[in-house]
Amino acid sequence: MNAAPSDPLAREQAHLAASRAALRAMREDVESLDIRDVTTNWVNAQVLQGQIDERIKALADLSHTPLFFGRLDFLHAPGADQAEGAEVQKGSAATSAQGRGRETGGQFYIGRRHVHDADGDPMVIDWRAPVSQPFYRASKKDPQDVGLRRRFGYTGGDLTAYEDEHLTDATEAEQVSKLLQEEIERPRVGPMRDIVATIQPEQDEIVRGGLGGSVCVQGGPGTGKTAVGLHRVAYLLYAHRERLARTGTLVIGPNRSFLHYIEQVLPALGELEVRQATVADLVAHVEVRGTDEPDAAVVKGDARMAEVLRRALRSHVTMPQEAIVVVRGSRRWRVPVYEFEEIVRELLARDMRYGAAREALPQRLAHAVLVQMERSGEAPDDRVQDAVARNAAVKAAVKAVWPQVDPARLVLRLLGDAEFLAEHAEGLLSEAEQKAVLWAKAPRTPKSAKWSAADAVLIDEAADLVARTHSLGHVVLDEAQDLSPMQYRAVGRRCTTGSVTVLGDLAQGTTPWATPSWGEALAHLGKSDAVVEELTAGFRVPREVIAYASRLLPAIAPGLAEVSSVREAPGSLSVRHVDDLDAAALAACAESLRQEGSIGLIAADHRVPALAAALAAAGVTYLAPGEETTPDTRLTLVPASLAKGLEYDYVVLDEPAAVVAAEPDERTGLRRLYVALTRAVSGLTVLHSAPLPEVLRSAPLPEVLAGGDRP
Template identity: 80%
Template sequence: MPAHDQRPQSLDSLDAPCAPAPTAPAVVTDPTDPADPLARERAHLGASRAALRAMREDVQALDIRDVTANWVNAAVLEAQIQERIKALADLSHTPLFFGRLDYLHVVGAAEAEGAEGERFYIGRRHVHDADGDPMVIDWRAPVSQPFYRASKKDPLDVGLRRRFGYTAGDLTAYEDEHLSDPTEAAQTSKLLQTEIERPRVGPMRDIVATIQPEQDEIVRSDLGGTVCVQGGPGTGKTAVGLHRVAYLLYAHRERLARTGTLVIGPNASFLHYIEQVLPALGELEVKQATVDSLVGSVEVQGTDPADAAVIKGDARMAEVLRRAVRSHVTLPTEPVMVVRGSRRWRVPAYELEEIVQQLLARDIRYGAAREALPQRIAHAVLVQMEQAGEAPDDRVQDAVARSAAVKAAVKAVWPPVEPAKLVLRLLADAEFLAAHAEGVLTPDEQKTILWAKPARSVKSAKWSQADAVLIDEAGDLVARTHSLGHVVLDEAQDLSPMQYRAVGRRCSTGSATVLGDLAQGTTPWATASWADALRHLGKTDAVVEELTAGFRVPREVIAYASRLLPVISPGLAEVASVRESPGSLEVREVPEAAELNQHVIAACVESLTHEGSIGLIAADARIPALAEALTAAALPYLQPGEETTTTARLTLVPASLAKGLEYDYVVLDEPSAIVAAEPDTRTGLRRLYVALTRAVSGLTILHATPLPQALTT
């Protein structure tokens, strides 16, 4: 197997799929020349870059002065062209392709996007030559799929799979797998392993060159179904979810362009960490949000005790809110008198009550029913007009519906409801809450969520994050929440049932990709099972997939962290890391607690001698002291989410923000303090499990107090 062992470097790019442009010139190389395979591949790379430049120049040269009907269309088209030019940018340090497939037989032209022959270069975007023939195939195209799934057992008609290695954008290595040769034994790809282990500096990068078969199956699953991915640390579940978005946008672009996509993460630091992955795959328009920002109709200034937050996040609150909203409807006791010219038309109270009861029985949203009520009353008037020999039309019905008498009746019977005011009353008025929580919440639970000092207005209230979710639920009871085509929900195990409902409303007519790890649930309301979570999300038919092969965390580190699994999540499968890295784990006991900071700083200095990023993770309460020690030692450090703003490599990470992040080397300060910071031991051990599994190359643990018992057995 020919191979050049130089280390591959960055494979990040800002490419996007495109339609052929027939005028692009290209350099043509002879793929049959056996003289120097590496030189031929470099020539193809150069020709592909030239073709991409030509594609970009063609777009830049477009003249739209005579192709639009008005200035609005011209502005829209100009914006689209500028986005197209941006998507066709070529970065000199970024390879256009990372692999090659040589098929045993000629692949059909339609399947290969017009490609000729049986050799295809696989990259992040489509590039074609002057004749429109592809020089690089998008990794999401059907013909690219065997690059990820072909094997010795099932070669999928592929004779050779070639992987490429790069150094600073230059093609410096290749590695071949002869899948159809029975005499060649299957081997682990050194280039693939090197790329997986490449130092992680800056934001999260894509894994498009290293997607594994089980990951690819999830990435390419159909848009119509919801997928839930249970994956332990280092299994790539976040990357899989993001690549699934990129694939769905490729396969269903028009549909998702209309309905929209959204990536939901646990916090702003996490979103900042992953924000470059989709642009690197050519997708520039996918929005990102946290659950808190989704439901942010009020300013959050307060916090709830854990017991109150758990009750407010319980799905039973949805029924309490439903009752409270519907309680505003009052059955009519007086008739409605409508004056039209010299005639008066009377709708008796019993008929009005029938109309109201019919609307209530339909159980439609409060606001929609309120809008329908005046038309129903007006229709009753029109029936009387027709019976009297008149011939009213729709304009008459609309006029009756807008009449003062009908408006007054609607206001009295079905008054408007403001969601924030409704929740304010529930949390401040014990009688109002008791009336609508009877049989749903116990009296003690009602007391737990009642505010000790009721606010006088929505603006003066110190809303908590759980309160904001309640307001969002009430808002949906009044008016339907807009649904997107696809939502990716990461770190989903930490959501409350009410938060799941809030996310589910955003994809009620679409699908979702749910990502998480039950062992990493660190909130008091963390979900106990994916079946429960999917029920609250409204996606009971979702397929649950489990990723158990670890590619990021060294075997020694994940085995050590997995000692906690029997305590924090019994029955959950342990991650089996494919990376063996002797010496990647070191546990140091500090004899004197007063010397702990000094030893931690020394460990950071030691870690900085290695290439890559360093994360110093500690209990939140320990962060100020460690920050002071770092400053005194003249060690520059970052806050989580600042990794792209400076060249500093050391990040000081509160344990509460570590989830989802990764660093080449982690220095973990005082595990017992991380456990003690949580309201109960199990949650604390889960927080510790998260912190222990953030390291890619090495983990150094320092402690002055005894380690949790689960780590010593």
């Protein structure tokens, strides 16, 4: 066996090489599996092969993604509960790479996935394992039996540096990790990446929360709430894989651009089975081809519509007018009207799903007939009851009293028939509200209707009133502040028997129906008992930029805590008054493109065509939100309406007053501006020819403004 390198960095590089070799061997072992003799039929073979293929994907070695990012040296061997899935490193490659620590508590390399050698001894421990937790939470005040925590720095996929924290050394002052800071500030090029190497203690507490409880995370820009939600899914899949494999997991984002931006995070952590969707995807019972006026959308999104729909649906049930006569052989059995009515009223009182009650009705009627048969001396069994339930007279009676209802047709009638709407909205919606949601001309069929996004949510509510929606094990709902009460209900019924992680920022609510409080939102979700956590430490947006944007908070979210950024970046904010916006935008983008990283040119939606034309005329290539940047194309032209949830190293913001004016009211406009101002990771340039909104002119600008720029 070769002697271990004497240089500490060389030893760590050797362990990385050995770990990559071990991961490759693990993958090859799976690829070499022969299932021909272990499956009894082709269906089992396909299922097993699919599982093998997924395992092979999960064992992929991503060359530019560090296999491990830290190391823990424990003073004592961890207990059995803590060390679950992670034995103390020993044997072959691990021993030769480490060369020490066997007489102490052992060394654990913390990474994105578990890797073991040919003998089954772990070489890298999954970051989600209990033994990994001190990597995120240990400190000098609470070392958690960790003597040394080592962080690794990478260039590409090569290990190039390390940094040690001696947690039990009282003479060494606690310092901010330079490698941690560099990783947080690393340029953003391409889709969102995981933060598994930089999770902070307050984030880790949320990530490792139990599956049974729901949590709501209020977090300002740059606090990492989206990353926390995604890493929580990865953790729950690790801790409760069998259960979630049965029930399913779902991540819900605000739009397709956002989902494309985050789609690589979970695969990078080895999780490939998590579905991602928008609320529109969930309620896609009909094709959405129309739009609503804001006042109509607000009413349709109001939770009162759920009761309107319930009343309208139940109105289809009518009381029987005649008895049922069932003929079997030479005998006739009669269910009188009063007994029939009692059965119908009892089912209505139980408040069952409409479809479930309709299915139960013939069985209840058949049971009434069987009681008569038994009284006459017969001994009918279940087969007789099923036969009676299928009797033509019973089926005809059920059809007349409890007819089938199509959810789309129900909503079509409700929005197209003023009398029908008035009957079922009485005491719930005012005449003005009813008039706002009524179609000027009702379409004849659901297929001919120009349904809006809010209509689709109503149809989904109606569909759930007819038949229960399938519930998942865990749902992550991001940018939740923008959902209407009816959209919350649509999400909530998909996790009635599971839990939910709600992520959002009340200050970034930009829809007319944006939620005023998390308590109200959680009530609509059906998760009033969820714990609300607040993240106030910012890691992405520079201190100067977030301080400037936070001037808007008193106007858009009074009482909400301001984000306190840990990153001070002098010169990161520049506010410039210009005469020619298009020319200034081109110049600012060219200036930013001389830096490393991604650039976002954000503008009011109606300004985007003019800026696109200016960029094209200047020969500057650019992307649309959601398209992946390349070394040659790092500039994205972003309509302000799509900026939420995205981030760029450098942002050029075009005409703040236009962003505000594009919204139906000033408060919503200022919230949209708050979103746009907080998308920058390294630098923000604000360009304006019109006066800035008053709240941004209410105090002197920070002294860190580049080049003495002033509005």
